[in-house]
Amino acid sequence: MNSATALWKLVNHKHKRVLIKDASPARFGMCEQHPHKENEYYDKLTSKAHCSICAIAMAQGQVNSEKGNLITLEHAYKQAKSQTQQQTDDISERRKTMIKNEMERIQADIQTIKTQAQNAQERISEIVEEALKELFKKVQVKINALKADRLELARQFGEIRFMNDYL
Ligand SMILES: [Zn+2]
Numbered sequence: 001m002n003s004a005t006a007l008w009k010l011v012n013h014k015h016k017r018v019l020i021k022d023a024s025p026a027r028f029g030m031c032e033q034h035p036h037k038e039n040e041y042y043d044k045l046t047s048k049a050h051c052s053i054c055a056i057a058m059a060q061g062q063v064n065s066e067k068g069n070l071i072t073l074e075h076a077y078k079q080a081k082s083q084t085q086q087q088t089d090d091i092s093e094r095r096k097t098m099i100k101n102e103m104e105r106i107q108a109d110i111q112t113i114k115t116q117a118q119n120a121q122e123r124i125s126e127i128v129e130e131a132l133k134e135l136f137k138k139v140q141v142k143i144n145a146l147k148a149d150r151l152e153l154a155r156q157f158g159e160i161r162f163m164n165d166y167l
Pocket residue numbers: 031032033034037050051052053054055
């Protein structure tokens with residue numbers, strides 16, 4: 001549990017859920033050991049809040065606690081708030097990067113589809129061109145055959161006329 005999460009739990013203890021940015025130090029509550037004293041300090045190690053009486057006892061070594069772990073709740077709150085802000089900024093940054101990557105991927109897909117369509121169009125043009133060439137070739141062969149037939153018939157016609165002239 002990081003300190004922001006711990007402080008969140010602390011702030012929301014016996015309170016309705018509020019965003020940490022909306023929480024104020026006034027919500028930190030009363031000390032568990034000294035219910036008449038308000039919590040003013042925060043133990044970074046145990047994530048617990050303490051009043052000034054507790055803090056003095058800890059500083060004097062009367063309570064088993066690592067020195068230097070106590071900070072004011074005000075400070076802990078500000079730290080947690082800036083940490084939460086940092087996390088929010090990180091998430092926004094990651095989200096922005098993700099969206100940017102997604103947009104680039106879509107752009108690349110569009111480019112791929114465009115290229116594929118262009119290639120298909122070129123291939124179709126080639127096929128049509130080849131088919132037309134093939135068709136013209138066949139037509140030419142037929143025309144040539146018919147011309148040859150006509151020539152042969154003309155020759156035979158001429159031959160008959162020639163023979164008739166001499167009969
Ligand atoms: Zn206390």
